[in-house]
Amino acid sequence: EVQLVESGGGLIQPGGSLRLSCAASGFTVSSNYMNWVRQAPGKGLEWVSVIYSGGSTKYADSVKGRFTISRDNAKNTVSLQMNSLRAEDTAVYYCASGFCGGGTCYPVYFHHWGQGTLVTVSS
């Protein structure tokens, strides 16, 4: 059974940094597309970033230059380094895998999800 478990969230002041981690089991992160998707409290969903199996990355404009996605193959984890945090970054951050179906793999259809970790940016 695939499990994704996020950690590292918390309360942080504006301008601060935080590092989120996503630990996978029953699943190899290096063989899959891995994403971060966030959801502000009571709001909709926003895609944040993806890391491809080959290691290339993409970001939403709202976080480009501030957030960095990375992967540790030995630990089977994906991380999101978040710098220069703003109030509008407050959200539950989900780790989510891409989806493979019908013989094709899709980086940005989100199949397996973690339960999320809450990041609150406030003074």
Add this chain to the structure above:
Amino acid sequence: EIVLTQSPATLSLSPGERATLSCRASQSVSSYLAWYQQKPGQPPRLLIYDASNRATGIPARFSGSGSGTDFTLTISSLEPEDFAVYFCQERGSWPPITFGQGTRLEIK
């Protein structure tokens, strides 16, 4: 950036009824659209990908249709566990990727 507009915002129906949810894109996304279900306190669940393909393990009562700018998620006969919030999501010309604002399906 493509904007996805879902309607209605809230849909009130009874178990056994048919649900029809709409998602309209501000420009064509071809068939590159997915639907998700989200229940309170849970992450979303992928239901439909590429407009009309059911994801792994999704019951046959869920179906998707449409292409270009107009898409529909249909639940043929509502079960009690289907009452939730539904989001559409496009990957037409990503990045960026956008989601609709959601339709709340509530018990009448």
